[in-house]
Amino acid sequence: MTTALLTDHYELTMLQAALASGAADRRSFFELFPRRLPAGRRYGVVAGVGRALDAIEDFRFGEAELQMLSEERIVDDRTLAWLADYRFHGNIWGYAEGEVYFPYSPLMVVESTFAEAVVLETVLLSIYNHDSAIASAASRMTWAAGDRPCIEMGSRRTHEWAAVASARAAYVAGFTASSNLMARLRYDVPTTGTSAHSFTLLHDSEADAFRAQVDSLGRSTTLLVDTYDIEEAVRLGVEVAGAELGAVRIDSGDLGVLAHRVRAQLDDLGAHDTRIIVTSDLDEFAIAGLSSAPVDGYGVGTELVVGSGHPTCGFVYKLVAREDDHGRLVGVAKKSTDKISIGGRKYALRRLSPRGVAEAEVVGIGQPAVNDGDDRVLLTPLVKDGEVVGREPLKAARQRHLRSRGELPLVARQLSKGDPVIETVHER
Amino acid sequence: MTTALLTDHYELTMLQAALASGAADRRSFFELFPRRLPAGRRYGVVAGVGRALDAIEDFRFGEAELQMLSEERIVDDRTLAWLADYRFHGNIWGYAEGEVYFPYSPLMVVESTFAEAVVLETVLLSIYNHDSAIASAASRMTWAAGDRPCIEMGSRRTHEWAAVASARAAYVAGFTASSNLMARLRYDVPTTGTSAHSFTLLHDSEADAFRAQVDSLGRSTTLLVDTYDIEEAVRLGVEVAGAELGAVRIDSGDLGVLAHRVRAQLDDLGAHDTRIIVTSDLDEFAIAGLSSAPVDGYGVGTELVVGSGHPTCGFVYKLVAREDDHGRLVGVAKKSTDKISIGGRKYALRRLSPRGVAEAEVVGIGQPAVNDGDDRVLLTPLVKDGEVVGREPLKAARQRHLRSRGELPLVARQLSKGDPVIETVHER
Numbered sequence: 001m002t003t004a005l006l007t008d009h010y011e012l013t014m015l016q017a018a019l020a021s022g023a024a025d026r027r028s029f030f031e032l033f034p035r036r037l038p039a040g041r042r043y044g045v046v047a048g049v050g051r052a053l054d055a056i057e058d059f060r061f062g063e064a065e066l067q068m069l070s071e072e073r074i075v076d077d078r079t080l081a082w083l084a085d086y087r088f089h090g091n092i093w094g095y096a097e098g099e100v101y102f103p104y105s106p107l108m109v110v111e112s113t114f115a116e117a118v119v120l121e122t123v124l125l126s127i128y129n130h131d132s133a134i135a136s137a138a139s140r141m142t143w144a145a146g147d148r149p150c151i152e153m154g155s156r157r158t159h160e161w162a163a164v165a166s167a168r169a170a171y172v173a174g175f176t177a178s179s180n181l182m183a184r185l186r187y188d189v190p191t192t193g194t195s196a197h198s199f200t201l202l203h204d205s206e207a208d209a210f211r212a213q214v215d216s217l218g219r220s221t222t223l224l225v226d227t228y229d230i231e232e233a234v235r236l237g238v239e240v241a242g243a244e245l246g247a248v249r250i251d252s253g254d255l256g257v258l259a260h261r262v263r264a265q266l267d268d269l270g271a272h273d274t275r276i277i278v279t280s281d282l283d284e285f286a287i288a289g290l291s292s293a294p295v296d297g298y299g300v301g302t303e304l305v306v307g308s309g310h311p312t313c314g315f316v317y318k319l320v321a322r323e324d325d326h327g328r329l330v331g332v333a334k335k336s337t338d339k340i341s342i343g344g345r346k347y348a349l350r351r352l353s354p355r356g357v358a359e360a361e362v363v364g365i366g367q368p369a370v371n372d373g374d375d376r377v378l379l380t381p382l383v384k385d386g387e388v389v390g391r392e393p394l395k396a397a398r399q400r401h402l403r404s405r406g407e408l409p410l411v412a413r414q415l416s417k418g419d420p421v422i423e424t425v426h427e428r
Numbered sequence: 429m430t431t432a433l434l435t436d437h438y439e440l441t442m443l444q445a446a447l448a449s450g451a452a453d454r455r456s457f458f459e460l461f462p463r464r465l466p467a468g469r470r471y472g473v474v475a476g477v478g479r480a481l482d483a484i485e486d487f488r489f490g491e492a493e494l495q496m497l498s499e500e501r502i503v504d505d506r507t508l509a510w511l512a513d514y515r516f517h518g519n520i521w522g523y524a525e526g527e528v529y530f531p532y533s534p535l536m537v538v539e540s541t542f543a544e545a546v547v548l549e550t551v552l553l554s555i556y557n558h559d560s561a562i563a564s565a566a567s568r569m570t571w572a573a574g575d576r577p578c579i580e581m582g583s584r585r586t587h588e589w590a591a592v593a594s595a596r597a598a599y600v601a602g603f604t605a606s607s608n609l610m611a612r613l614r615y616d617v618p619t620t621g622t623s624a625h626s627f628t629l630l631h632d633s634e635a636d637a638f639r640a641q642v643d644s645l646g647r648s649t650t651l652l653v654d655t656y657d658i659e660e661a662v663r664l665g666v667e668v669a670g671a672e673l674g675a676v677r678i679d680s681g682d683l684g685v686l687a688h689r690v691r692a693q694l695d696d697l698g699a700h701d702t703r704i705i706v707t708s709d710l711d712e713f714a715i716a717g718l719s720s721a722p723v724d725g726y727g728v729g730t731e732l733v734v735g736s737g738h739p740t741c742g743f744v745y746k747l748v749a750r751e752d753d754h755g756r757l758v759g760v761a762k763k764s765t766d767k768i769s770i771g772g773r774k775y776a777l778r779r780l781s782p783r784g785v786a787e788a789e790v791v792g793i794g795q796p797a798v799n800d801g802d803d804r805v806l807l808t809p810l811v812k813d814g815e816v817v818g819r820e821p822l823k824a825a826r827q828r829h830l831r832s833r834g835e836l837p838l839v840a841r842q843l844s845k846g847d848p849v850i851e852t853v854h855e856r
Contacts, residue, residue, distance in 0.1 A: 001429070003588065005609040005610040005612075005613055006583070006588040006589070006591065006592070006608075006609075006610050007583075007608075007609050007610075008581065008583055008584070008607040008608065008609070008621055009607050009608075009609055009612075009619040009620055009621030010607065010621030010622055010623055010624055011621075011624075012609070012621075013621055013622050013623065013644075013645055014622075014623045014624060014626070014627045016644050016645070017623065017627065017640045017641045017643075017644035017645055018627065018630060018640070020640060020643060020644040021631065021636070021637075021639075021640030021643075021644070023630050023631055023636075023640070026630060028630070030626075055588070064613070065613065068609075068612065068613045069609075072612065074609070074619070076644075114626075114630050118624075118626060121584070121624075122583050122584050122588075122591075122607075123588050125584035125585070126583060126584055126585075126586060126587060126588035126591055127587075127588060129584065129585050129586070130586055130587040130588075130590070131587075153436065155434070155435075155436055155550050155554060156436070156549070156550050156553035156554055156557060156745075157553070157554075157557050157740045157742075158554060158557070158558055158587075158590070158739075158740060159554060159555075159558040159559075159586075159587055159589060159590035159593055160431065160434040160483070160550075160551050160554035160555060160558075160589075161434070161587060161588075161589040161590070162558070162586070162587035162589065162590045163434065163550075163554055164434070165587055179436040179437050179438065179550075180434075180435075180436065180437075181433040181434075181435050181436070181437055181440070181496075181497075181502070182433040182434050182435075184433075184437075184496065184500065185433055185492070185493065185496045191437040191502070192437055193436055193437030193438030193439075193440075193441055194438055194441050194442075195438055195441065195442045195445065196438055196439075196442060196546075196549075197746075197747075197762045198442070198458070198542075198546060198549075198746065198747035199442045199445065199446065201747045201750070201760040201761070201762070202446060202451050202454060202456070202542050202747060202750055202760075203449065203451055204752065204753070208449070208451075209449075211449075212445045212446070212448060212449030212451065213445045215445070215448060215449070216441075216444050216445035216448040216449070216504075217441055217444070217445055226762075227762050227763065228762075228763045229763065302740060302742070305740070306739045306740055311586075311734045311739045312585040312586060312730060312733070312734055314585070314730070317584075318625075318626065319625075319626035319629050319630060322629070322630055324632065325632070332629040332630075333629070334625045334629070334654075334655050334656075335655065335656045335657070
């Protein structure tokens with residue numbers, strides 16, 4: 001499916017006017033970057049890179065798209081002809097997926113003609129703004145959860161395709177699984193799930209329901225124990241499945257208190273290996289609050305898919321430099337914006353202490369003056385002469401995230417509001 | 429494209445266990461409803477109905493989906509065979525699109541076998557929770573804007589397909605247009621757009637850029653005037669396009685002060701009909717705050733697509749009644765939830781005063797005891813024996829929203845936090 005119309009109307013009218021003025025072919029640099037982190041957040045997480053590369057490859061105007069643009073007179077014939085042949089021929093560098101970021105991190109640098117780059121603005125921003133918001137929230141949750149697995153189950157609380165992207169982004173940021181089957185088909189994200197309250201209510205008794213579930217899904221299944229009375233359900237679950245019962249899930253009430261009670265009961269019943277999964281309106285704070293409770297896994301729904309208070313990142317995509325009539329590259333910027341964003345192709349380094357702890361985000365134009373070897377280069381080639389070169393397995397992004405987050409000063413793990421944990425240094 | 433895997437894993441494992449236990453075929457009623465409005469909101473707006481009907485028709489397990497479910501051993505062969513033949517044969521009633529809603533409004537009532545209804549849970553909730561969150565925010569914005577048009581331009585700040593649904597939902601709730609071209613192709617939502625700062629920066633001077641835009645897009649275009657100096661840009665715009673200049677757009681700064689200044693300047697230049705469009709981080713409060721400024725249109729981005737603080741609705745989809753072995757319908761409910769949600773097929777009425785002002789949301793089971801003629805019936809047939817019967821043009825939803833919102837007590841228009849404007853009355 002083409003991504004070409006996941007685009008703001010003005011990208012195409014600008015294109016038309018630029019084709020007419022002759023400026024459309026000026027070599028240009030666009031940059032995708034955040035001016036700030038969401039208030040109080042100490043770091044952000046880049047996600048959506050792989051999806052963005054797919055979207056660039058799928059950005060083609062087919063018959064249906066061109067017909068609509070023509071019939072509705074959105075652009076003129078010259079522009080239609082140009083769009084019919086569209087493909088991106090330029091170069092893109094960017095932060096690799098899973099990397100952490102800070103204010104003014106140049107997450108993506110796009111070099112091509114103005115025309116080829118400007119039309120990608122909307123879809124690139126949509127993907128990065130959404131997926132990174134989810135990954136940034138997810139990372140705080142998995143860090144708070146420590147060694148305990150986090151399972152993404154928020155599909156029902158967000159747009160049906162945003163749900164798929166959310167499952168993917170959460171996986172990048174350390175979630176172990178999702179409930180979303182399309183994320184499994186499309187991105188190989190592991191999925192899990194057993195039953196809901198409706199399954200218990202469908203049967204004449206909880207015993208009937210538990211027997212039906214264990215018979216069909218096996219003793220290692222997870223029984224939902226809070227439809228009626230938790231203590232009775234736990235007793236019944238072990239009666240039905242034996243001590244091999246995989247897990248019980250608690251989806252309501254004071255999860256900390258209940259987890260302690262259920263653990264004691266399970267142990268009394270000899271079900272020492274039966275795990276306890278909790279799943280009621282969790283966010284990173286609730287997860288942290290349950291760290292001393294005997295919980296074996298967290299299912300996170302709504303707060304993951306809404307970015308735990310920050311459902312979008314506020315990334316922008318700005319023209320930062322373009323050729324003039326003499327072929328010289330000229331830095332450009334809107335008057336009222338921070339002049340920091342001028343310039344051509346950026347570099348970006350994570351400055352590390354000799355012990356490997358992140359100390360600064362170093363951003364500049366051209367080549368870095370000094371790289372003493374401890375600095376880590378952040379921009380990698382994603383597209384070269386129109387060909388995608390930055391594709392990688394999702395697991396690589398997942399591993400990168402752990403490494404990148406692991407470099408941050410420990411204060412990054414604090415959930416309280418604060419400034420970015422490292423400063424962004426603009427080199428000239 | 430099939431919607432079948434936009435589904436939580438547990439829907440299918442439950443299905444497997446219910447097919448095995450024999451309970452899968454029990455006639456069941458599921459209900460999709462909110463337990464509350466988002467904190468402080470006075471009413472909500474139903475959107476996504478048309479999309480949900482599409483999703484039900486497209487809910488088919490094709491080869492790719494079945495192969496994945498089989499290879500990854502997510503369900504057994506019997507379940508795979510059942511899914512291969514899946515189509516929904518039941519009945520669905522619901523609030524029509526654009527209707528306002530309140531706590532416990534039975535937005536959708538699904539009657540079918542347990543098996544056929546349970547698998548639709550995730551995708552129906554995704555669509556309703558997302559689209560209604562956007563429409564609910566949009567309605568506050570258009571009400572605050574009064575007769576001035578609101579234009580949706582938030583695509584870049586949300587998932588690329590959520591953007592399309594957002595444009596659609598905003599249109600239902602009174603927005604006049606969107607920037608999103610896919611929303612135009614797919615849903616006939618009007619779109620608009622002219623140019624961004626990058627277009628001005630691409631050219632050697634603002635004069636070059638304005639001339640290029642006016643030459644290509646005509647004098648009725650909207651010029652973006654805040655790239656460098658607003659006063660100079662307004663002067664230049666009228667010089668280039670004449671008094672026929674369609675509009676100027678201001679995207680930064682103190683919009684109220686600037687609108688007054690720009691209006692005075694335009695009038696001085698004889699451009700009395702040139703409109704002023706403002707577009708910087710607007711929400712319903714900013715729109716209301718600009719009501720006395722000479723603004724002719726509002727472009728709303730981020731705050732629209734994130735639901736202005738409430739990006740999801742918290743709708744749930746609950747089994748409320750099902751057959752027993754004797755074919756009798758039994759009301760069911762989780763112990764800890766409000767017993768209000770028990771029962772079979774609901775009715776819902778908007779109780780209206782003789783002057784047509786909404787007084788209560790009346791919800792009950794079966795047939796209403798009394799309907800004095802002033803009450804408005806809220807549940808309409810959406811699907812009958814598996815056939816979609818509730819499809820309608822999007823404009824019908826848009827008109828319905830205006831009528832439905834117009835019935836509310838005037839306090840509903842207040843943006844300050846408060847209780848739902850009418851009470852939900854549960855009839856027994």
